[in-house]
Amino acid sequence: MTPSPLPVIRLLPKTKPQAIRRGYPWVYANEVVTDRRTRAMAPGTIAVLEDAERSPLALVAVNPNSKIIGRVLDSPEAAHPDQDWFAKRLRKALSLRERLFPTPYYRLIHAEADGLPGVIIDRFGDIAVVQPNAAWADVLLPHLTAALADVTGVTTILKNAGGRGRSLEGLDDVDAVLLGDAPTAAIPVEMNGATYMADLMGGQKTGLFFDQRPNHAFAARLAQGARVLDVFSHVGGFGLAGLAGGAMSAHCVDGSDPALELAIQGAAHMGAGDRLTTTKGDAFAVLTSLGEEQTEFDLVVCDPPAFAPSNNAREAGLRAYECVARLAAPLVAEDGYLVLCSCSHAVDLSAFTGACLRGIGRAGRRAQLIHTGQAGPDHPLMPQLAESGYLKALFFRL
Numbered sequence: 001m002t003p004s005p006l007p008v009i010r011l012l013p014k015t016k017p018q019a020i021r022r023g024y025p026w027v028y029a030n031e032v033v034t035d036r037r038t039r040a041m042a043p044g045t046i047a048v049l050e051d052a053e054r055s056p057l058a059l060v061a062v063n064p065n066s067k068i069i070g071r072v073l074d075s076p077e078a079a080h081p082d083q084d085w086f087a088k089r090l091r092k093a094l095s096l097r098e099r100l101f102p103t104p105y106y107r108l109i110h111a112e113a114d115g116l117p118g119v120i121i122d123r124f125g126d127i128a129v130v131q132p133n134a135a136w137a138d139v140l141l142p143h144l145t146a147a148l149a150d151v152t153g154v155t156t157i158l159k160n161a162g163g164r165g166r167s168l169e170g171l172d173d174v175d176a177v178l179l180g181d182a183p184t185a186a187i188p189v190e191m192n193g194a195t196y197m198a199d200l201m202g203g204q205k206t207g208l209f210f211d212q213r214p215n216h217a218f219a220a221r222l223a224q225g226a227r228v229l230d231v232f233s234h235v236g237g238f239g240l241a242g243l244a245g246g247a248m249s250a251h252c253v254d255g256s257d258p259a260l261e262l263a264i265q266g267a268a269h270m271g272a273g274d275r276l277t278t279t280k281g282d283a284f285a286v287l288t289s290l291g292e293e294q295t296e297f298d299l300v301v302c303d304p305p306a307f308a309p310s311n312n313a314r315e316a317g318l319r320a321y322e323c324v325a326r327l328a329a330p331l332v333a334e335d336g337y338l339v340l341c342s343c344s345h346a347v348d349l350s351a352f353t354g355a356c357l358r359g360i361g362r363a364g365r366r367a368q369l370i371h372t373g374q375a376g377p378d379h380p381l382m383p384q385l386a387e388s389g390y391l392k393a394l395f396f397r398l
Contacts, residue, residue: 027070044139061136071117086147133165156180193244220245226298236263287327308344325359
């Protein structure tokens with residue numbers, strides 16, 4: 001094999017290469033020889049990873065400033081990524097989404113699982129929102145942008161720099177318009193018969209959470225004629241799905257006035273504005289207040305932000321999930337439904353289920369677990385990377 005012109009990083013003798021050979025996508029800083037040459041590499045450098053015996057293992061993107069010093073991109077003999085390299089991966093990802101969804105509203109790239117480590121791309125018709133959450137993607141953003149426009153035909157591409165991963169990689173938090181013109185208002189997105197208003201410039205993450213789509217659909221099946229409470233509702237995710245499913249009423253609770261205003265706009269767009277009410281406030285305080293008032297709902301959904309964004313926060317996160325379940329369970333009418341969600345990758349399904357059941361039990365309720373949901377198929381799992389299976393949704397009948 002002709003030696004690669006690319007720089008090299010090498011695993012320490014104690015580090016076994018089997019995980020990389022079997023598809024694991026990350027190389028940690030304590031697993032490689034971090035000599036002066038390696039430490040001097042600019043974040044985003046493309047290099048060849050070798051094992052301790054100098055056998056090539058993979059083409060990797062290097063960031064000496066990150067705990068994940070290497071992200072696997074390709075086989076070791078592959079060339080430096082260019083526009084054609086990005087286009088090949090984008091076409092593969094697009095072929096799956098076009099088979100799954102009749103309209104171009106979905107997550108197009110789900111990071112490692114779609115072969116672009118650290119990269120998130122959500123598509124909203126002719127607009128794509130890119131989160132380059134790793135240094136290599138930031139460096140090669142012009143190639144990615146050109147390939148994205150060519151493969152999908154989108155006319156506007158926005159860079160969202162709000163991802164937590166960017167700070168861990170030492171990257172800036174500056175949003176940008178990479179192609180076309182930025183939208184001047186929220187755009188309507190139809191899913192499961194509901195209409196969501198996505199603020200692509202000022203909203204959370206990329207503006208809308210596509211991952212809950214199948215769980216919204218399941219909740220809608222439980223909502224016919226129901227009184228729905230949607231806590232941590234963002235732009236009305238489960239509340240609007242419930243209205244689309246024939247709910248008698250939906251009440252959305254969130255800490256953001258702009259998010260609730262978008263929920264109101266979505267309900268109006270659906271012709272259901274008279275069935276939606278909202279409360280701005282701290283979710284725990286609102287749940288406590290509703291409990292003191294002995295208010296009941298037929299379907300209660302709690303979809304909080306990640307309470308355990310890292311392993312260090314795992315135990316505190318589990319206590320928070322238990323607290324949510326304890327406060328929410330008394331609000332559910334007899335034979336009603338409680339939906340509890342977690343997007344914390346540090347909390348696995350078993351631990352999350354245990355926390356929820358403890359909370360329900362402390363509230364004096366008994367539960368049947370009727371359905372367990374995960375992210376939709378536009379958020380594929382990478383089997384070698386447990387973190388990619390972050391979303392869990394538990395549907396209980398109380």
